[in-house]
Amino acid sequence: MNASPVTFGDRIRAAFDTRGRLCVGIDPHDALLDQWGLDVTAGGVRTFGLRVVEAAAGHCAIVKAQVSFFERFGSAGFGALEEILAAARAAGIIVIADAKRGDIGSTMDAYAQAWLAPGSPLEADAVTLSPYLGVGALQDTLRYAVSQGKGAFVLAATSNPEASGLQKARVSGGSTVAGSVAAAVTAFNAETTPAGSWGSIGLVIGATVDPTDRGLPGFLDPIAPILAPGFGHQGARSEDRETIFGRLAAAVIVAESRSILAAGPHRTALARAMDDRQSTEGMIGD
Amino acid sequence: MNASPVTFGDRIRAAFDTRGRLCVGIDPHDALLDQWGLDVTAGGVRTFGLRVVEAAAGHCAIVKAQVSFFERFGSAGFGALEEILAAARAAGIIVIADAKRGDIGSTMDAYAQAWLAPGSPLEADAVTLSPYLGVGALQDTLRYAVSQGKGAFVLAATSNPEASGLQKARVSGGSTVAGSVAAAVTAFNAETTPAGSWGSIGLVIGATVDPTDRGLPGFLDPIAPILAPGFGHQGARSEDRETIFGRLAAAVIVAESRSILAAGPHRTALARAMDDRQSTEGMIGD
Numbered sequence: 001m002n003a004s005p006v007t008f009g010d011r012i013r014a015a016f017d018t019r020g021r022l023c024v025g026i027d028p029h030d031a032l033l034d035q036w037g038l039d040v041t042a043g044g045v046r047t048f049g050l051r052v053v054e055a056a057a058g059h060c061a062i063v064k065a066q067v068s069f070f071e072r073f074g075s076a077g078f079g080a081l082e083e084i085l086a087a088a089r090a091a092g093i094i095v096i097a098d099a100k101r102g103d104i105g106s107t108m109d110a111y112a113q114a115w116l117a118p119g120s121p122l123e124a125d126a127v128t129l130s131p132y133l134g135v136g137a138l139q140d141t142l143r144y145a146v147s148q149g150k151g152a153f154v155l156a157a158t159s160n161p162e163a164s165g166l167q168k169a170r171v172s173g174g175s176t177v178a179g180s181v182a183a184a185v186t187a188f189n190a191e192t193t194p195a196g197s198w199g200s201i202g203l204v205i206g207a208t209v210d211p212t213d214r215g216l217p218g219f220l221d222p223i224a225p226i227l228a229p230g231f232g233h234q235g236a237r238s239e240d241r242e243t244i245f246g247r248l249a250a251a252v253i254v255a256e257s258r259s260i261l262a263a264g265p266h267r268t269a270l271a272r273a274m275d276d277r278q279s280t281e282g283m284i285g286d
Numbered sequence: 287m288n289a290s291p292v293t294f295g296d297r298i299r300a301a302f303d304t305r306g307r308l309c310v311g312i313d314p315h316d317a318l319l320d321q322w323g324l325d326v327t328a329g330g331v332r333t334f335g336l337r338v339v340e341a342a343a344g345h346c347a348i349v350k351a352q353v354s355f356f357e358r359f360g361s362a363g364f365g366a367l368e369e370i371l372a373a374a375r376a377a378g379i380i381v382i383a384d385a386k387r388g389d390i391g392s393t394m395d396a397y398a399q400a401w402l403a404p405g406s407p408l409e410a411d412a413v414t415l416s417p418y419l420g421v422g423a424l425q426d427t428l429r430y431a432v433s434q435g436k437g438a439f440v441l442a443a444t445s446n447p448e449a450s451g452l453q454k455a456r457v458s459g460g461s462t463v464a465g466s467v468a469a470a471v472t473a474f475n476a477e478t479t480p481a482g483s484w485g486s487i488g489l490v491i492g493a494t495v496d497p498t499d500r501g502l503p504g505f506l507d508p509i510a511p512i513l514a515p516g517f518g519h520q521g522a523r524s525e526d527r528e529t530i531f532g533r534l535a536a537a538v539i540v541a542e543s544r545s546i547l548a549a550g551p552h553r554t555a556l557a558r559a560m561d562d563r564q565s566t567e568g569m570i571g572d
Contacts, residue, residue, distance in 0.1 A: 029392055068389060068396035074407025075365035082360055102416055103354060103386055104446045106315055110354035121360025130388055132418040132441055136448025155418055160390045162422025169455035169463050177455050177463070 008126060008151030009189075009198030012225040012253065015061035015094060020284035022277055023062035023096065023227070025257030026052050026084065028069045032258070036265035042073040046080035050087055052261070055270035057091040060278075064096040064227075064255055065124075082121045095124045096227065100155065102130035104137045112141040116150040126151035128204060128227070135184035142201050146192050151200040153227045156181045157214040159206030159234065167214055176215030183217060189224045198251075199224035207236035207254075211244055222251030232259025238282065254283060294412060294437030295475075295484025298511040298539065301347035301380060306570035308563055309348035309382065309513070311543030312338050312370065314355045318544070322551035328359040332366035336373055338547070341556035343377040346564075350382040350513075350541055351410075368407045381410045382513065386441065388416035390423045398427040402436040412437035414490060414513070421470035428487050432478050437486040439513045442467045443500040445492030445520065453500055462501030469503055475510045484537075485510035493522035493540075497530055508537030518545025524568065540569060 015021075028038075028045040036051075038044035049065065056063055065084060070077035088095045101111040114120060115127040126145070129138050129152050138154065145152045157167055157178040167178040175183065182203055189199025205216070207230030226245065230236040231254050241249045256277065263273035278284055301307075314324075314331040322337075324330035335351065342349055351370060356363035374381045387397040400406060401413035412431070415424055415438050424440065431438045443453055443464040453464040461469065468489055475485025491502070493516030512531065516522040517540050527535045542563065549559035564570055 027393075066393055066396075068387070068393045068400065071408075072396045072399040072403075072406065074368055074400070075361045076407070078364045079361035100387070100389055100416075101354070102388075102418070104444070104448075107313075107352055107354045110352075110358045113358040114354065114360070117358075120358065121362070122357075130386075130416050130418045132388070132416045132449075132452065133444050133446055134448030134450070134452055137446055139448075158390070158419050160419055160423055162390075162420030162425075163418075164420070165457050165466065166418065166420055166463055169457040169466075171451050171455040177452055180451065180455075 006149060007193065007197045008145070008149060008200035009193070009202075009224050011094060011125070012062070012151075013198050018284075019061035020278040021252065021254050022060050022274060022283050023064050023253045023255045024052060024056055024060050024260050024274060025098075025255060026063055026065040027257045027261065032261055032264070035262070038265075042076035042080050045070055045073065045077060046083060049080065049084035051265060051267060052270065053084060053088045053091060053093065055267045056088070056093055056274065059271045059274040060093070062094045062096065062253060063088050064098050067097055067099040078122070085122060085124055089123070089125070095126075096153065097122065097124035097127045100128050100130045102133055102138065104133055108137065108141050109144075112144045116141075116145050116148055118148060126153060126202075128153045128155065130155050131181050135181055139188070142188055143192070146200050151202065151225075153202040153204050153225075154181060154185050156185070156203040157205045157209045157211070157216060159208045159230045164214075175217075179215040179217055186217075186223070193223070198222070202227055204229070205245075206230045207240055207244065208234065209244065222248050224251065226252045227255060228252045229255040232256035232277075292435060293479065293483045294431070294435060294486035295479070295488075295510050297380060297411070298348070298437075299484050304570075305347035306564040307538065307540050308346050308560060308569050309350050309539045309541045310338060310342055310346050310546050310560060311541060312349055312351040313543045313547065315544075318547055318550070321548070324551075328362035328366050331356055331359065331363060332369060335366065335370035337551060337553060338556065339370060339374045339377060339379065341553045342374070342379055342560065345557045345560040346379070348380045348382065348539060349374050350384050353383055353385040364408070371408060371410055375409070375411070380412075382439065383408065383410035383413045386414050386416045388419055388424065390419055394423065394427050395430075398430045402427075402431050402434055404434060412439060412488075414439045414441065416441050417467050421467055425474070428474055429478070432486050437488065437511070439488040439490050439511075440467060440471050442471070442489040443491045443495045443497070443502060445494045445516045450500075461503075465501040465503055472503075472509070479509070484508070488513055490515070491531075492516045493526055493530065494520065495530065508534050510537065512538045513541060514538045515541040518542035518563075
């Protein structure tokens, strides 16, 4: 039986088949704002984000908004982010809020409300989460996401060199921290996902990470999406997807930001950069 | 030579001597909003926060705003938070934004701008940070905080049971993750703090944590503040401050939320609850 595309994981899988696995970052760095002729203000990041969404419509299935670049302008920045998230969702684009939130109890519940509750001003399709307080502390949020047809991506192994000490630390039983995060998320998906569907709780694994070095478990089959930053500007290439992720490469969302955004500010040039990237790297229906 | 109270750490130390070590949480849970007769809206959390600030003025040196309870209302919630942070700082109260942010590079810089830049709409005196990507990934933010006379608190050991696996994992060299975070922050303070001053980068250590079990290093003298949630409603008592933190007890900010806030909504009752707590627990000038 083929499950209908109802879980967030299934929506991602369906998007891969028809519209490709490219995820464009909405990352309004100062340098990019300047290049696009925009001010470093809430108004500037608003125009920037809306233009990326306009270009992505029909050319890219997934966008990822980097929350910090909006948060720096306080409520005005969040107002801009609300408009951008809503415009993307209205255009049928899957929206990931890259917020890396992580806390406990009712505090964590409030973050889930912020990013995943239907009708919330900041409603996205998925949010990134940070597990320093334990994946267990995120369980209620993960369950809430599944119950709402939403998703989440839990940080597992990141590419920055400063991360290696903590993420390679050994938990009781011998696996690495990164490996234990991956195992906990995999177990959660196994428990909560209907047969034939993809799970809705993904992992963040940098595209330039050595998975063996980080102690990531030998995965067999893709059962949930993997959000992989590090392609494009940061140096990872399409080949790396196969090398790093093996059979799991089929589950990888290719997150790129500067390599696409540098083609702006014009909508058609941005859209062409997205198309080129997806076709030359064989990202659609592979 | 006695350094003048210029570092954030020195401001905390001076506040302990004259106004006590109590830090009241601005945590507008739904249940508290209901008890106070306020709506679960941006307007409700705004009134809640402003009332806590009004009660704290002259009765409590430090407040800690739990960002998630505002973020759930999007830009309107952040607008309320801006007003509350500004009112607290105008009243001479030291404001900690409990945001638990953590990322890398320019993304992390943007979070530093959001919470620590003078003149930012969300300007606080200090922000809490999460080190899953490594304390090294936070270094630029820590340096920025010091350069602006601001502070930060890095999550080290939290009280929730789900945290123990990750925080007790062993890094290369044998210390625990929590211990290595504490060591990195201590080294940072040693490097950046003038003689005679307290460092401005604190740790978050739950008041009900067993420090030996978490592998926290044997501290000798307090050199930077410690933010310790878990007092009051969560069960830790003043005696625990000595038992857990030893000589470091002198550096502990006693964070309480529900145990104080339950005395609301009236300003005088809230202020009395703060006074009572500080006097019965000997929190001023000890």
